[in-house]
Amino acid sequence: MDLIPQPRSAVPDPEGRRYTFGPEPVLDAGPGAGGVARWLRREVGAATGWELPPPGAGARDDVRGGARGGVRGDVRLRVAPGGADGLGPEAYRLRIGADGVDLAGGDAAGLFWGAQTLRQLLGPEAYRRAPLRPGRPWSLPYADITDAPRFGWRGMMLDVARHFMPKDGVLRYIDLLTAHKLNVLHLHLTDDQGWRVEIERHPGLTGTGAWRPRSRWGHRASPRWNETPHGGYYTQDDIREIVAYAAERHVRIVPEIDLPGHSQAAIAAYPGLGNTDVVDTAALGVWDDWGISENVLAPTEDVLRFYEGVFEEVLGLFPPEVSPFVHVGGDECPKEQWRASPAAQARIRELGVDGEEGLQAWFIRHFDGWLAARGRRLIGWDEILEGGLADGAAVSSWRGYAGGIAAAEAGHDVVMCPEQQVYLDHRQADGPDEPMPIGYVRTLEDVYRFEPVPPKLSPEAAARVLGAQANVWTEVMENQARVDYQVFPRLAAFAETVWSRLPEPESRDWAGFEARTAAHRARLDALGVDYRPPSGPLPWQRRPGVPGRPIEGAPPIV
Numbered sequence: 001m002d003l004i005p006q007p008r009s010a011v012p013d014p015e016g017r018r019y020t021f022g023p024e025p026v027l028d029a030g031p032g033a034g035g036v037a038r039w040l041r042r043e044v045g046a047a048t049g050w051e052l053p054p055p056g057a058g059a060r061d062d063v064r065g066g067a068r069g070g071v072r073g074d075v076r077l078r079v080a081p082g083g084a085d086g087l088g089p090e091a092y093r094l095r096i097g098a099d100g101v102d103l104a105g106g107d108a109a110g111l112f113w114g115a116q117t118l119r120q121l122l123g124p125e126a127y128r129r130a131p132l133r134p135g136r137p138w139s140l141p142y143a144d145i146t147d148a149p150r151f152g153w154r155g156m157m158l159d160v161a162r163h164f165m166p167k168d169g170v171l172r173y174i175d176l177l178t179a180h181k182l183n184v185l186h187l188h189l190t191d192d193q194g195w196r197v198e199i200e201r202h203p204g205l206t207g208t209g210a211w212r213p214r215s216r217w218g219h220r221a222s223p224r225w226n227e228t229p230h231g232g233y234y235t236q237d238d239i240r241e242i243v244a245y246a247a248e249r250h251v252r253i254v255p256e257i258d259l260p261g262h263s264q265a266a267i268a269a270y271p272g273l274g275n276t277d278v279v280d281t282a283a284l285g286v287w288d289d290w291g292i293s294e295n296v297l298a299p300t301e302d303v304l305r306f307y308e309g310v311f312e313e314v315l316g317l318f319p320p321e322v323s324p325f326v327h328v329g330g331d332e333c334p335k336e337q338w339r340a341s342p343a344a345q346a347r348i349r350e351l352g353v354d355g356e357e358g359l360q361a362w363f364i365r366h367f368d369g370w371l372a373a374r375g376r377r378l379i380g381w382d383e384i385l386e387g388g389l390a391d392g393a394a395v396s397s398w399r400g401y402a403g404g405i406a407a408a409e410a411g412h413d414v415v416m417c418p419e420q421q422v423y424l425d426h427r428q429a430d431g432p433d434e435p436m437p438i439g440y441v442r443t444l445e446d447v448y449r450f451e452p453v454p455p456k457l458s459p460e461a462a463a464r465v466l467g468a469q470a471n472v473w474t475e476v477m478e479n480q481a482r483v484d485y486q487v488f489p490r491l492a493a494f495a496e497t498v499w500s501r502l503p504e505p506e507s508r509d510w511a512g513f514e515a516r517t518a519a520h521r522a523r524l525d526a527l528g529v530d531y532r533p534p535s536g537p538l539p540w541q542r543r544p545g546v547p548g549r550p551i552e553g554a555p556p557i558v
Contacts, residue, residue, distance in 0.1 A: 002519035003120055004492050005499035013142030019096055020139040027052035028073025036111045049131040074100040081106050091148035096140045109250040113181050127526035153415055153467030154498040155184030161191035163474040164232035171245050178249045180495035186254040192264035192287040196233045199313050204269035206233040212286040218436050218546040220290040239317045247322045254325050255318050260297040260363045261333030267295055273303055275337040290475045294334045299347045299359050326371055330364050331381035361387015368393050400558035401454045408461035416452040416468040420555035424486050425473045428532055435543035436476035440555040448493035448513055449505035470494045481530040485541050488531035492520055
């Protein structure tokens, strides 16, 4: 059936029979199924030309295509937690037979993921925005599919700070995530190179911090520059729209506000946030280069109050039912300015912390407690482990598996996203045509063999692995097409590793997955995704002469 991700159980009809819809299919949605019904009418209805009315809404009551359309509906949706099917959270059962389609979900989210499977079974044309052949008959194969995800956190991190992605592009990526049954979008909203969310009490964050005069073209060692000013930000209404759009599709949003490092854009807007006793922060602009800026936040009470104000507005924009976790970064914080700063050194003595590392930990612990007091959970990159965490804090393990292993064994929840395995900015092949090649070669097969739970974890610690996410850093992705190229089709392989219960990496059916990707590429074509073809980049996908930073050899397992 060429489904991606592979369902837990899919039993096709041995005779190859199909259910053929009539020209006016009826959609019968039970209690709790209204959101999925609206989605089917909007998305599948656009591609098929169907209105999908409810029973009794003017549709004929005769038998059409083997289904009593006006009585039961050709497609029947119900939310049925537990029950005869034993459906848990995010689980679904899809039965297609002579009387049409029965789709049951353990909850509304499970019903929605089942609708994604239904759309895949209809074929690539079901992903179009208008019917290609009006009046054509549509059909589905008889099947009995039971499915549920392996992990509750199935995500992608999208860096909109280095290169801004306009709101419509973010909404599009939410749809692309849901088409692959992924349910977390981590938005990296702030960094040295740009601040992307409107904060009303601090308008300079977007008035100044959202714009840079130029950008390095290629890796930071490149001598080339793109002299076009770059920037943009999401208004608070944009964020509300993104959050509502995601919530309708059962996607959680993790907003990231980086501190105390990766903060030059904020310091450029408000120089008092920086270490003014060692740097002329008033002379700083939004950084136009890649890498790690040495300009970090000053360890003062005023800075804490400033960022508390930022987070107050962020929490108001991202409600807890959509954003239970708030990411604070906490990674790659250079300490040179703090070492040179008399004020920072006095602060270290006042707080009684262990040097500059202790000062960074003090920042994280402060916001850990601040967020917990407001019913949210802090999550940060694995460097935050170095100063100790409160019980509810979670860790994004990016430098390898080691941080996640340490966090899980210490009783913290973990999201696995090791750069050596699932950083999708890393190149997909070692050929000379790969655009701006970064990092290790991570092929489609490499990503398919990613395993989120290291075998060395104890069973108790393994239960702390919430799931995994693929990270997309955009220093060398200047527009949506470049993001598409780096992300797809590898995100499809990643989706299967976090949804499906696969065997150990070396025993996975790579040939079978590769065969299924042929049908999946047709879906991506219909969705307008500029993915990397199996044969390599197309001419307009290349960036000849623009240097990257390739790393040779196999990535270490650390």
